[in-house]
Amino acid sequence: MTPFQKKLIRASWAQVLPLADQPAVLFYQRLFQIDPSAQALFLDTDMVLQRKKLLQVLGVAVSSLDNLGALTKTVEDLGRRHAGYGVKDQHYDSVGAALLWTLEQKLGAGWTPDVALAWTEIYTLLAGVMRRATQDARLGIAKSAA
Ligand code: HEM
Numbered sequence: 001m002t003p004f005q006k007k008l009i010r011a012s013w014a015q016v017l018p019l020a021d022q023p024a025v026l027f028y029q030r031l032f033q034i035d036p037s038a039q040a041l042f043l044d045t046d047m048v049l050q051r052k053k054l055l056q057v058l059g060v061a062v063s064s065l066d067n068l069g070a071l072t073k074t075v076e077d078l079g080r081r082h083a084g085y086g087v088k089d090q091h092y093d094s095v096g097a098a099l100l101w102t103l104e105q106k107l108g109a110g111w112t113p114d115v116a117l118a119w120t121e122i123y124t125l126l127a128g129v130m131r132r133a134t135q136d137a138r139l140g141i142a143k144s145a146a
Contacts, residue, residue: 001125005118006065012115013062016106017055024051027102035094041086061126068125075126079133083141087134092127099123 016023028047032039042050057078064071103119104111 001065001118001121005114005121008115008118009062009065009122012103012107012110012119013059015110016103017059019106021048021051021055023102023106024055026105027054027098030101031094031098034097035091037088038091038094041091061122065122072129075129076133079130080137082130082134083137089131089135092131096120096123096127 028042028051032042061068061071100116100119100123104116107115
C-alpha cells in the first residue's frame with residue numbers, strides 16, 4: 001500500500017466517521033440483502049453493539065496503516081473467533097462487497113477509482129489474515145471433533 005493510498009483511506013474514513021452508526025446500519029442491510037446466509041449468523045446478536053465493534057476495529061486499522069504488522073496477532077485472533085461464529089470463507093467476499101458498496105454510497109463523488117482501489121487493498125489485506133485464521137481454526141475444530 002502506497003503513502004498516497006494511505007492518505008486516501010485516512011481522508012475518506014474521516015468523511016465517513018462523523019456519520020456514526022449510519023454507515024454500519026447500511027453495511028449490514030446490504031450484507032444481509034446480498035448474502036442471506038450471513039444474516040443467519042447474526043440471529044442472536046445485539047446489532048447496536050455489533051455495529052460499534054465493527055466501526056471500532058476498522059478505525060483501529062485505519063489509524064495503524066503505517067504499522068499494520070503490529071495488528072497481525074489481533075486480526076488473527078479475530079479471524080479465529082470467527083470460526084466459532086460459523087463464518088465460512090465465501091462470507092468474506094460478501095462482507096468485502098458490502099463494505100465497498102457502503103463506502104461508495106456514503107462518499108458519493110469522493111468514491112474515485114483510486115479510493116476504491118485503496119479500500120479494496122486494505123480490505124483484502126485484513127480479510128486475508130482473518131480468512132486464513134478462520135480456516136485454520138475451522139480445521140482445528142474439525143480435528144478435535146474427530
Ligand atoms: C475484515 C472483516 C471483518 C471484521 C473487521 C469483523 C469484525 C468483527 C468484530 C470486531 C466482531 C466482534 C466480536 C469479536 O471481536 O470477536 C465480529 C463479530 C462477528 N462477525 Fe465479524 N468481522 C469481519 C468479517 C466477518 C464475516 C466475513 C462474517 C460473516 C458473515 C462476520 C460475522 C460475524 C459474526 C456472526 C459475529 C458475532 C456476532 C455475535 O457476537 O453474535 N464477520 N466481527
